[in-house]
Amino acid sequence: MRFVYLDNNATTPLHEDVIASMNEALALYGNASSMHAFGRDAAFKIEEARSAVADVIGAPSGSIVFTSGASEANNTVFNIFRERIDLGSKRNRIITTEIEHPSIIETVAYLRGRGYRIDLCPVDNTGRVRLDVLERLLAEDVALVSVMFGNNEIGTIQPIKEIVEMAHKVGAYVHSDATQAIGKIEVSMKELGLDYLSLSAHKFYGPKGVGALAVAKGAPFTPYIHGGHQESGRRAGTYNTVAIIGMGVAAGIAKRDRKDEEQRLWKMREMLRKGIIERIPNVVINGNQEHCLPGTLDVSFPHAEGESILLYLDLEGIQVSTGSACASGSLEPSYVLLSSGVDIELAHGSIRFSFGRYNTEDDVAYVLEKLPPIIKRLREMSAL
Numbered sequence: 215m216r217f218v219y220l221d222n223n224a225t226t227p228l229h230e231d232v233i234a235s236m237n238e239a240l241a242l243y244g245n246a247s248s249m250h251a252f253g254r255d256a257a258f259k260i261e262e263a264r265s266a267v268a269d270v271i272g273a274p275s276g277s278i279v280f281t282s283g284a285s286e287a288n289n290t291v292f293n294i295f296r297e298r299i300d301l302g303s304k305r306n307r308i309i310t311t312e313i314e315h316p317s318i319i320e321t322v323a324y325l326r327g328r329g330y331r332i333d334l335c336p337v338d339n340t341g342r343v344r345l346d347v348l349e350r351l352l353a354e355d356v357a358l359v360s361v362m363f364g365n366n367e368i369g370t371i372q373p374i375k376e377i378v379e380m381a382h383k384v385g386a387y388v389h390s391d392a393t394q395a396i397g398k399i400e401v402s403m404k405e406l407g408l409d410y411l412s413l414s415a416h417k418f419y420g421p422k423g424v425g426a427l428a429v430a431k432g433a434p435f436t437p438y439i440h441g442g443h444q445e446s447g448r449r450a451g452t453y454n455t456v457a458i459i460g461m462g463v464a465a466g467i468a469k470r471d472r473k474d475e476e477q478r479l480w481k482m483r484e485m486l487r488k489g490i491i492e493r494i495p496n497v498v499i500n501g502n503q504e505h506c507l508p509g510t511l512d513v514s515f516p517h518a519e520g521e522s523i524l525l526y527l528d529l530e531g532i533q534v535s536t537g538s539a540c541a542s543g544s545l546e547p548s549y550v551l552l553s554s555g556v557d558i559e560l561a562h563g564s565i566r567f568s569f570g571r572y573n574t575e576d577d578v579a580y581v582l583e584k585l586p587p588i589i590k591r592l593r594e595m596s597a598l
């Protein structure tokens with residue numbers, strides 16, 4: 215059976231060079247914190263990986279704190295500011311957006327339940343942050359502004375540079391969850407002036423369970439996990455040497471191939487978008503069509519259920535997602551779509567196609583052959 219994997223925003227396969235580097239790294243069993251030769255070998259490789267990860271986001275190596283992924287990196291940032299607020303800082307408000315990943319949205323719900331003051335800035339009907347509202351929310355009591363780089367569901371890219379400038383004017387620190395942007399669009403922490411940035415290896419052909427938080431010089435830091443001197447006391451726990459080495463190799467490839475990939479992904483996405491519009495009546499393309507992650511296409515098919523479309527496509531070997539994979543298992547429509555003004559019926563009928571480096575234009579042709587009859591059949595059933 216032919217398989218067409220179009221769920222690269224959920225996770226990506228390992229790149230063959232990443233697999234090779236990890237296979238080799240399995241032999242490096244020394245604890246990277248040990249002072250002897252085996253420990254030093256592992257530590258050396260970890261530092262190589264740190265430079266590669268720093269390079270892909272335009273940050274100095276010393277800013278990188280390895281974590282178990284972007285969820286931990288995001289939680290670490292919120293924990294830093296929660297602690298400052300607990301210690302009596304006059305800056306006791308946090309601003310984030312309505313369309314962040316659940317690792318932020320649910321952290322916010324948890325903190326709000328405990329009395330912390332957190333504002334969720336709304337987005338417009340393309341998923342872009344409402345800068346006019348952000349401007350009104352910003353004041354001298356804001357400690358942190360956290361806005362994702364590119365949205366995992368609809369792909370909308372945020373005006374991070376403007377947001378950083380606006381937030382810095384009132385003295386707030388700025389964090390961006392750039393998990394979906396790495397290897398797809400240019401990300402330079404230095405150029406943007408970001409204070410914190412989260413990323414995760416498994417979204418750019420690296421292993422799962424490893425990621426990083428980059429912390430700019432001078433930005434406050436408090437460890438989220440205590441108990442060891444690793445990462446200069448910033449994150450305790452024996453190094454996951456194999457995964458970190460894999461992440462480093464993946465970061466090198468992401469940097470090397472980014473420009474070509476950006477173009478290739480955009481081309482396939484546009485072929486699919488145009489093909490769907492030509493072949494299927496009454497569809498709605500979600501998100502911002504100008505400021506959009508190159509490989510992400512989110513489409514609503516009125517009068518067809520997203521879950522049914524997903525299952526029928528799966529029978530044809532095509533793998534996609536409805537809303538985000540993190541939310542699947544729940545029949546609630548996607549909060550990202552609802553926040554960006556998509557009505558509830560359309561949100562129920564939405565599918566996210568996300569391309570990656572192993573997709574080809576043949577894959578697009580295959581989807582364009584299989585999808586129209588599926589939508590037609592589901593719409594006929596729904597009319598009954």
Ligand code: PMP
Binds near residue numbers: 223362366413425540
């Ligand atoms: N942020 C975004 C935007 C994501 O897409 C994801 C992964 N779905 C995460 C954070 C969480 O990353 P991780 O799986 O490494 O915890």
